[in-house]
Amino acid sequence: MTRACIVSIGNELLNGQTVDTNTAWLTGRLAEMGIPTAACYTMPDEIEEIVAALAQAEVRADVILITGGLGPTDDDLTRHALARFLGVELELRTDLLQKIEDFFRIRGREMVAANRVQARLPVGAQALENQIGTAPGIRAEKKGTRFFCLPGVPSEMKKMFDLSVAAELQAFGSDQVVVSRKLRCFGTGESNIAQMLGDLMRRGRNPLINCTCGSGVITLHIVATAPSRAEAEGMIGQDRTRLCDILGDLVYGFDDQTLAEVVGQELIRQNKTLVTAESCTGGLIGKLITDIPHSSKFFKGGWVTYSNQAKIRDLSVPTGLIETHGAVSEPVAIAMAEGARKTGQADIAVSTTGIAGPEGGTEQKPVGLVYIGMASAAGSGGFRHVFSQDRATIRLRSALTALNHIRAVLRD
8 A cells, every 4th residue: 555754844843943844634535535644744954854754654655745944944854854764855946947037027027046956856856837936846756656745735735735746656556545525513521522433533533533522613524535535435434424423513524614603604595684782702604604704694693791881881781780790700701692682682691601711700701601591582581601721712602602692592
C-alpha cells in the first residue's frame, strides 16, 4: 500500500505564531485517495534539520509532501535542503526566471534580486506551476520515492496540489478508498455519547467512529474503508442511521452544518421569526445567526442590554425584578426574552444573562453561571447552566446553548 509523509517547514509553526492547517488539509485529501499518512514532521528553517526529516520520511513512505520554505528570503531553505538530500546542486532555470519576472511586470512591480532564488531547482527536478504566487513547486524522485515541495501559503498550496499533484497520486493510490463523514451533536458530554454508543466506538471497527468535541459540540467522525467509494458511502449511511436512532434529538446536523445554520433552516421552514436579547454574550448569538446567508428571512434583530439600565429601558424588565433576584437570574432572563419578543413582534425570543468572568463571581453565583430565557407562543421558560473555562469559551458555550434551546422549541 502506498504511504505518505508530510514535512511542514517554518520557525513560525514551532513558536506558535502560525497554525499548521496545511497538514490537516493534506492528510484529509490523501485519505480520500486511499493513501494513509504514516507520519507528519514539523521542522525549523534549518537545512540540517530538514534533511534529517526527509531521511526519516523516506524510510516510512513512498510519497513525501513538503510545505513551506519556498519563498525568496534567507530563511526559505527547502530547495537547498532537498538538493542536499538528493545529492545534487541547484541550477537556475531561465524559463522559471522569466515567469517570475513576468509575474511582477504584469502587476507593475519591480522584481528584487532576492526573487531569483525561486527559479533555482535541484538538478533533475521538475517545476510545479504556481498560478497564484511567484514560488514554483518542485517534484523530484529518489529510488522510487516521490517528493513534492509545495508553498506554505495555504491558498497556493491547495491550488498547486489539486492542479499538479492530485492526479499523479490518485493514479497509484491503493486499491481501497477511505471516506469520512461527520455527525454533529449537542446537549450532552463526550463521555455520555461514548456510553450510549458502546461497542460502536471500539478500535479496529470498520467503519471507525471517532469522537471530538469543542465548545459543547460533539462531532462523531464515521470513517469507512472499502474497495470503492460507493461501498464506503453505503457503510457510512448504515452507521449514520444507527447513530441517529440511538442519539435521537442530540443529533442536530451532518458534516459541516452549524447549530445556527440548522436553526435558521428550521425557522425558515416553519415560517417563524426570531429576536435576541443578550447580556453576557454581547451580541454573539446575533453574530452566529447573521453568519448564515438569508438570515434576514427569519431574524428580525436583537438587543445587547449589558447594563441593568438597558434591560429596564429597552426590554421593559421590571426594576423590582432585578433588585429582588439580581440581573443574573432566571426571572430576569425570562423577562428579557418576553420583552424582546413583544417589542420585536417575533414568534420566538431568546435571552442570555450571566457571569462570563474572569471576575464577578460569588459562591452563590459563580463565574460561568448563565441563565437563558425563552419566549414563544407556547409560553416562557428559563434554563440555568454553569459553564467552565475562560471568558471566550463561556460566552461561546452560552450562545450555542441558546441556539440549541431555540432548536428544542422549534422541534416541540
